[in-house]
Amino acid sequence: MKGGWFKLYALAYLVFLYAPIVLLPMFAFNDATVIAFPLNGFTTKWFSEMWVAPGLWPALKNSMIIAISTAVIATALGIFAARASTRYKFPGKAGIMGLIMLPLVLPEIIVAVSLLVVLLGIGVPLSIFTVILGHVLMTTPFTIAILSSAFQSLDRSLEEAAYDLGETPVSAFRLVILPLVMPGIISSLLISFTISLDEFIIAFFLGGTQVTLPVYIFSQFRFPQSVPVIMALGTILVALSILLLSIAEYFRRRGIAKSGGKDTGGFL
Amino acid sequence: MKRSARGAGTEASSGLLLVSPPAIYALVLLAAPLATIILYSFFTDGYLEVIREFTLANYWETWVNPLYRTVMLRSLLVSVLVTAATVLLAFPVAYFVSFHVDPSRKSLWLFLITIPFWTSYLIRVFLWKVILGYNGVVNSGLLSLGIIDEPLTFLLYNTNSVVITLAHAYAPFAILPIFVALEKIDRSLLEAGQDLGETKFATFCRVTLPLAMPGVVASVLIVFIPTIGDYVTPQLVGGPEGRMVANLIQLQYLRLDNYPLGSAIAVSAMGIVAIISLIFLGLTRRYLRAPK
Numbered sequence: 001m002k003g004g005w006f007k008l009y010a011l012a013y014l015v016f017l018y019a020p021i022v023l024l025p026m027f028a029f030n031d032a033t034v035i036a037f038p039l040n041g042f043t044t045k046w047f048s049e050m051w052v053a054p055g056l057w058p059a060l061k062n063s064m065i066i067a068i069s070t071a072v073i074a075t076a077l078g079i080f081a082a083r084a085s086t087r088y089k090f091p092g093k094a095g096i097m098g099l100i101m102l103p104l105v106l107p108e109i110i111v112a113v114s115l116l117v118v119l120l121g122i123g124v125p126l127s128i129f130t131v132i133l134g135h136v137l138m139t140t141p142f143t144i145a146i147l148s149s150a151f152q153s154l155d156r157s158l159e160e161a162a163y164d165l166g167e168t169p170v171s172a173f174r175l176v177i178l179p180l181v182m183p184g185i186i187s188s189l190l191i192s193f194t195i196s197l198d199e200f201i202i203a204f205f206l207g208g209t210q211v212t213l214p215v216y217i218f219s220q221f222r223f224p225q226s227v228p229v230i231m232a233l234g235t236i237l238v239a240l241s242i243l244l245l246s247i248a249e250y251f252r253r254r255g256i257a258k259s260g261g262k263d264t265g266g267f268l
Numbered sequence: 269m270k271r272s273a274r275g276a277g278t279e280a281s282s283g284l285l286l287v288s289p290p291a292i293y294a295l296v297l298l299a300a301p302l303a304t305i306i307l308y309s310f311f312t313d314g315y316l317e318v319i320r321e322f323t324l325a326n327y328w329e330t331w332v333n334p335l336y337r338t339v340m341l342r343s344l345l346v347s348v349l350v351t352a353a354t355v356l357l358a359f360p361v362a363y364f365v366s367f368h369v370d371p372s373r374k375s376l377w378l379f380l381i382t383i384p385f386w387t388s389y390l391i392r393v394f395l396w397k398v399i400l401g402y403n404g405v406v407n408s409g410l411l412s413l414g415i416i417d418e419p420l421t422f423l424l425y426n427t428n429s430v431v432i433t434l435a436h437a438y439a440p441f442a443i444l445p446i447f448v449a450l451e452k453i454d455r456s457l458l459e460a461g462q463d464l465g466e467t468k469f470a471t472f473c474r475v476t477l478p479l480a481m482p483g484v485v486a487s488v489l490i491v492f493i494p495t496i497g498d499y500v501t502p503q504l505v506g507g508p509e510g511r512m513v514a515n516l517i518q519l520q521y522l523r524l525d526n527y528p529l530g531s532a533i534a535v536s537a538m539g540i541v542a543i544i545s546l547i548f549l550g551l552t553r554r555y556l557r558a559p560k
Contacts, residue, residue, distance in 0.1 A: 006364035010377075013361050017384045017439060020395035023405070027398070035398050077290040088283025096287055100294045105490060107497020107541075109514040110534055113521050114301035117308060117531070137297050140290060191386075200390055201499055205522070214390050221394060221504065234391035241387045249379050 021238060027228065028235040035227050046232035053229055059216035062128055063197055066212060070135040070196040071189045077136065078143030078188055079181075085144070086151040104141040111137060112205035119206070126208025134202035139192035146191060146252060150184025151177075183251040190248035194241050213237075309531035318527055326532030336516065336533065343513040344540065346427060347496040350434040355487050357435070358442035362483075363476075365443075366450035378447065385440040393504050396433040400424040400505070425507025433501045438494075442487040449483025450476070481555030488548065493541050513537045 027035050031043035050056065084090070085097050103111055115134050116126075124130060154177065162172035200214040207215060217233065220226045309326055312319040330336050365377045384392070399405045400423040407419040423429060453476060461471035499514035506512065513533060520530030549556070 006360060006368055010361050010364045013357065013439075014380060016436070017381065020392045020399065020436070021384055021387065023395050023398065024391065034403070077293060080286055080288075081290040084283050084287035088279055088286065090280040090283030090287065093283070093287075096291050099299060100290050102294070102298060105493045107494050107514070107537075109497045109499050109517055110302075110305075110538060111298070113517060113530060113534055114305045115297065116521065117527055118301040118304050121304070133297055137294070140293070144290075194386055198386070198388055198390075205518075214388075217390050218500075227394075230391070230394075234388055237391070238387045242383060245379075245383060245386055249375075253375065 024231060024238060025235045028231040030228070033225055033228060035231065046228045050229050050232050053226070055211065055216055056233070059211045059213045062207075062210050063213040066128055066131050066135060066203070067193045067196040069132045070139055071193040073132070073136045074139040074143050074192045075147075075185060075188045077140050078147045078192075079185070081140070081144045082147035082151050086148055086154075101141045101144065103138050108138065108199075108201040109205075112202045115202075116205050126206055126210075128207070128210050130206040130208070131203050131210075131212065134206050135196045135199060138199065138202060139195050142195060143188040143192050146188045147181065147184050149252075150181040150187075154180060183254045187248040187252040190244050190251070194244050194248075197237075198241070305531040306535055308528050309535045311528045313526045313528045326529045327536065329529060330532045330536050339511055339516050340513055340533075340537065340540070342427065342511075343496050343537070344544075346430055346434065346502075346512060347492050347541075349431045350438065350495050351488055351492040353431065353435040354438050354442040354491050355446075355484060358439060358487065359446055359480075359484070362443045362446035362450055366447055378444070381443055382440045385437075389437065390500060392437065393433055393501050396429065396436065397424065397505050400429050400432070424505060426509045427506075429505040429507075430502050430510045430512070433505050434495055434498060437498075437501065438491045442491050445486035445490060446480060446483040449480045449486075453479045478555055481552060485549070485552050485556060489545055493545065496537060496541055 026039060028046055029042055029044065030039045031045075032040035081097070081100055085093065111134065115130070115137075119126065119130055119133075158176055158180075159172055162176045163169075167175065198214060199212075200218060203212040203215050204218070211219070217230055220230050308318065310322050310324070312321055312323050312325065330340070361381070365374055365381075369377055397404075401407070402419050402421065402424070404423070406423060407416075410416045411419065457475055457479075458471055461475045462468065466474065496512070497514050498512065499518060502510050502512040502515055506515075517530050517534050517537075520526045520533060524530075
């Protein structure tokens with residue numbers, strides 16, 4: 001049998017990857033205030049307590065506003081960059097794309113403090129808006145990675161056919177290219193939404209008094225009695241992000257299949 | 269290849285025009301702020317405001333004060349350990365998915381591997397605290413099996429716990445670049461190796477591994493660079509002995525309001541990471557030349 005030991009190892013590795021996530025629902029439904037083993041019996045009270053937890057709903061509202069705005073702006077910027085880098089040759093391309101993709105490897109804390117210094121320096125008050133500025137910067141490289149694979153697998157002759165039939169570059173983009181990369185765009189929106197919803201450091205530094213969901217969760221870790229509620233919240237969040245990512249993956253694959261490319265797998 | 273009627277000049281200008289919105293965004297909100305903190309790191313912290321006079325005192329403080337130096341060296345050590353652990357553990361998984369998984373199921377495997385990476389980082393880190401804690405999963409498991417008599421205390425709130433948690437967080441990041449490099453290897457080269465009398469292991473060492481090196485190098489960098497700036501993990505599971513450079517930066521900026529010193533620490537950390545990355549790229553350069 002080929003790869004027997006490797007398969008065993010890979011499965012063990014998956015168990016290691018998923019271990020913390022599997023524990024999450026166990027504690028969310030556990031009837032005890034202390035997060036430890038052995039488990040104490042089944043309860044759903046942490047979920048009902050979650051509904052009345054002070055501060056949670058405003059944080060959720062802030063997070064939703066930030067994540068939706070970030071997803072739309074970052075995907076729009078990503079479309080420009082991905083289209084430019086896959087279709088055109090221009091001077092300084094490597095440098096420009098390198099700068100745009102830099103947040104992918106730059107430690108988030110560096111991005112957060114440098115933005116903080118500049119925003120306070122020019123007198124912009126910290127708010128949801130400044131968090132969106134930071135999140136767009138962080139998520140744009142991911143949208144470019146997804147959208148590039150959608151644009152890359154595009155057949156150039158389709159576009160040329162549209163020109164020959166009298167379309168302008170703008171109308172050809174709207175009528176021919178946009179529908180073909182639409183699955184990539186949906187995938188990019190979902191991924192950037194998920195990243196923004198989960199992002200902590202930038203929201204922590206740039207949010208001022210406006211708290212996002214991760215900042216709220218982080219502040220609650222200090223109070224042992226509110227941790228079970230956070231476990232319940234976490235269970236819902238993890239379920240939601242797995243759902244969103246599955247939809248994103250579905251559209252990403254469909255997009256590549258639609259424009260005739262070969263799936264090379266993975267979001268990156 | 270057939271070119272459209274428009275010339276190279278217009279192609280360059282439409283490319284530049286198209287890339288300008290994201291490029292300007294990155295210039296204003298990334299390049300300019302980075303330049304600003306580099307500038308700030310040479311200023312002096314005054315009471316309530318920053319004094320704009322050139323000084324190297326912040327760097328002196330960062331590099332000579334044992335408090336800051338210890339944290340900086342520890343962050344470096346943690347990053348190196350995390351990178352080594354992640355890449356070594358990830359390689360066999362990437363190899364398995366690339367060489368032994370049926371092509372139609374590869375995306376499913378990659379999807380399963382990447383999912384944990386995208387889900388609630390904060391809560392995952394907190395759960396490691398639960399796993400490694402005094403009443404945690406590991407301790408209660410070992411107690412009930414009778415292997416230990418009292419809970420182990422060295423599991424949490426030290427450098428070990430930071431390394432374990434970060435290695436878990438960055439695992440998927442390491443697998444993907446290695447997988448991509450392995451996928452690019454022409455399988456007939458491996459057959460050729462074996463036809464010429466090499467054993468499977470020798471073929472792996474002499475053909476597969478050198479060809480996979482670009483992926484390994486990318487993995488190392490993509491894990492090493494962000495790890496050094498991680499804030500949440502040392503804060504939650506590190507305890508006082510596990511503090512890293514990000515905690516120090518946060519302290520200077522948000523608690524002590526000393527922007528110049530905070531900037532000097534941040535810039536020093538970036539500088540160290542950049543230099544180590546460049547040295548690493550230099551050492552592995554012979555593997556990175558494009559084949560053919």
